[in-house]
Amino acid sequence: MRIPPRHTQTIAVGLLGAATLLTLAVLVFIIAFVLEKGLPVVTWTFLSSAPEDMGRAGGIFPMIVGSLLLPLLALALALPLGVGSAVYLCEYTRETRLTRVIRFGTDCLAGIPSIIFGLFGLVFFVEILHMGWSLLAGGLTLAIMILPTIIRTSEEALRSVPNAYREVSCSMGATRWETVRRVVLPNALPGIVTGVMLGLGRCISETAAVIFTAGTVAQMPTSAFDSVRTMAVHFYILAREGLSTENAYGTAAVLVLAVLLVNLTAYWSMHAFIRRRAR
Amino acid sequence: MRFSADKTAQYVFLAIACSAIASLLLIAVFICKEGFPFILQYGPWRFLTSADWQPQENTYGVAAMIVASLCVTAGAMLIGAPLGVAGAIFLSEFVPKPVMRVIKPAIELLAGIPSVVYGFIGMMVLAPLIRNHLGGPGLCVLTAAMILGIMVLPTIISISVDAIGAVPNSYREGALALGATRWQAVRMVVLKAARSGIIASIILGMGRAVGETMAVIMVAGNTIRMPHSVLDPVRTLTANIAIEMSAATGLHRQALFATGVVLFVVIMILNSLAMAAMNRKGGR
Numbered sequence: 001m002r003i004p005p006r007h008t009q010t011i012a013v014g015l016l017g018a019a020t021l022l023t024l025a026v027l028v029f030i031i032a033f034v035l036e037k038g039l040p041v042v043t044w045t046f047l048s049s050a051p052e053d054m055g056r057a058g059g060i061f062p063m064i065v066g067s068l069l070l071p072l073l074a075l076a077l078a079l080p081l082g083v084g085s086a087v088y089l090c091e092y093t094r095e096t097r098l099t100r101v102i103r104f105g106t107d108c109l110a111g112i113p114s115i116i117f118g119l120f121g122l123v124f125f126v127e128i129l130h131m132g133w134s135l136l137a138g139g140l141t142l143a144i145m146i147l148p149t150i151i152r153t154s155e156e157a158l159r160s161v162p163n164a165y166r167e168v169s170c171s172m173g174a175t176r177w178e179t180v181r182r183v184v185l186p187n188a189l190p191g192i193v194t195g196v197m198l199g200l201g202r203c204i205s206e207t208a209a210v211i212f213t214a215g216t217v218a219q220m221p222t223s224a225f226d227s228v229r230t231m232a233v234h235f236y237i238l239a240r241e242g243l244s245t246e247n248a249y250g251t252a253a254v255l256v257l258a259v260l261l262v263n264l265t266a267y268w269s270m271h272a273f274i275r276r277r278a279r
Numbered sequence: 280m281r282f283s284a285d286k287t288a289q290y291v292f293l294a295i296a297c298s299a300i301a302s303l304l305l306i307a308v309f310i311c312k313e314g315f316p317f318i319l320q321y322g323p324w325r326f327l328t329s330a331d332w333q334p335q336e337n338t339y340g341v342a343a344m345i346v347a348s349l350c351v352t353a354g355a356m357l358i359g360a361p362l363g364v365a366g367a368i369f370l371s372e373f374v375p376k377p378v379m380r381v382i383k384p385a386i387e388l389l390a391g392i393p394s395v396v397y398g399f400i401g402m403m404v405l406a407p408l409i410r411n412h413l414g415g416p417g418l419c420v421l422t423a424a425m426i427l428g429i430m431v432l433p434t435i436i437s438i439s440v441d442a443i444g445a446v447p448n449s450y451r452e453g454a455l456a457l458g459a460t461r462w463q464a465v466r467m468v469v470l471k472a473a474r475s476g477i478i479a480s481i482i483l484g485m486g487r488a489v490g491e492t493m494a495v496i497m498v499a500g501n502t503i504r505m506p507h508s509v510l511d512p513v514r515t516l517t518a519n520i521a522i523e524m525s526a527a528t529g530l531h532r533q534a535l536f537a538t539g540v541v542l543f544v545v546i547m548i549l550n551s552l553a554m555a556a557m558n559r560k561g562g563r
Binding site for chain 2: 005006008013015016017019022023024026030031034080084087088089091093102104105106107108109112113115116117118119120123124128144148151177180201204205206207212235236248252255256259260262263267
């Protein structure tokens with residue numbers, strides 16, 4: 001028996017819709033679950049005090065600092081490299097074999113799992129370069145990890161700057177470098193900010209690469225060579241070693257809120273960018 | 280003078296542009312330098328096919344972990360790929376544009392949630408459910424596959440939506456003009472045209488599932504043993520590295536780096552397949 005096309009359409013749309021709803025339900029459930037269990041734990045004291053008794057009591061202040069410093073350091077390193085690569089790919093060259101190799105390398109780097117970055121950081125930065133488990137080693141490792149994200153988003157941002165802008169600038173006697181610096185980069189800025197926020201989000205939620213390079217010492221760092229513990233690592237240790245479920249939920253809530261905030265800023269800046277371009 | 284400044288800028292940018300490929304090479308070289316001599320010395324065949332991993336007795340076989348990684352990944356794709364592709368089709372073909380513009384970023388937020396949080400939810404919510412209703416220890420292949428299946432959804436949905444969105448509207452209109460229903464147009468025309476992009480999204484999702492570490496450690500149970508059912512606890516390649524690395528020295532440590540080499544090779548193969556699929560789309 002053949003089902004008429006009208007009915008297969010209804011059935012198919014129903015099934016596809018159900019799958020989409022299921023995905024959305026999972027998203028809502030995860031966020032609601034973490035916030036519902038975690039937010040009651042989050043108080044001002046929890047946010048502003050140091051952990052006590054391995055994290056069974058006390059707060060997460062040093063981890064918040066770690067979760068700020070480490071991504072900022074990684075961004076400070078990855079941003080110039082990423083934007084510079086994008087500028088070269090978009091402004092200084094046509095499609096050649098070299099650009100294809102660079103793009104291939106970027107794509108491969110984007111696909112490498114974080115545990116491999118962790119192993120590499122451990123051998124190269126921590127041991128061979130004698131940095132020890134430190135803010136610096138962690139920052140360098142994360143910088144390499146988010147480099148592809150920054151390159152890709154910056155490239156999109158640069159490509160969306162209309163060619164007329166470049167032509168006008170060049171016809172007024174500006175060199176290519178002056179055009180890039182004064183005309184192209186300022187116009188691509190909101191798009192670059194999107195990449196920065198996405199990279200930041202990835203750094204904040206990273207665990208495997210951080211644990212092997214920045215270590216797990218739950219103290220305020222006083223120099224770049226001190227080990228730090230980020231919120232994600234702290235949460236992992238609390239949850240896996242069963243130290244305190246309550247504090248784990250609290251840390252998770254702060255972590256998820258931070259990541260949501262960063263990602264929403266990324267989308268907001270991207271939309272502002274697209275709207276401005278569309279005008 | 281100005282000319283030379285411009286030339287200098289060009290060379291500086293060229294040098295910077297090589298940073299990504301240089302990092303990639305550096306990573307490959309150092310992981311291989313630590314792990315490859317061990318593989319040669321221990322024997323690649325013995326290393327890859329023995330299921331016996333006992334560092335105290337200097338026996339290092341990763342077969343059980345390779346099988347574990349494969350099972351967990353396959354399970355994740357069985358859950359994630361149909362759900363993700365279905366979601367992508369629904370969002371791009373059967374939902375008004377403004378609605379999709381809200382839902383797609385919301386689903387991409389799933390990608391931003393830290394993997395440790397997924398692992399924790401698997402541990403606290405999913406594992407007890409499976410333990411109580413299906414038996415077994417709860418932390419097992421099935422739990423890990425379900426959590427990873429959810430984790431790969433954003434990757435699959437967002438790349439598939441882009442691939443479906445890139446199919447020219449004239450294809451749909453042509454099919455509809457021939458009297459096809461919307462679903463027939465999607466199934467017979469749009470999906471055929473977007474096939475390589477969708478395949479690439481699935482392969483990239485697979486890469487993410489193979490490489491995931493922290494979430495898997497929290498939900499897979501971590502016993503080194505060949506799994507016989509989906510309710511058996513397993514330890515994946517990634518989990519093994521992360522669990523044993525901090526305490527490993529000497530040969531044991533080299534063996535862990537060798538595990539890293541195996542993982543690196545698997546990921547590179549998956550990446551190349553995904554890129555080949557994407558390029559085929561570009562070449563058309």
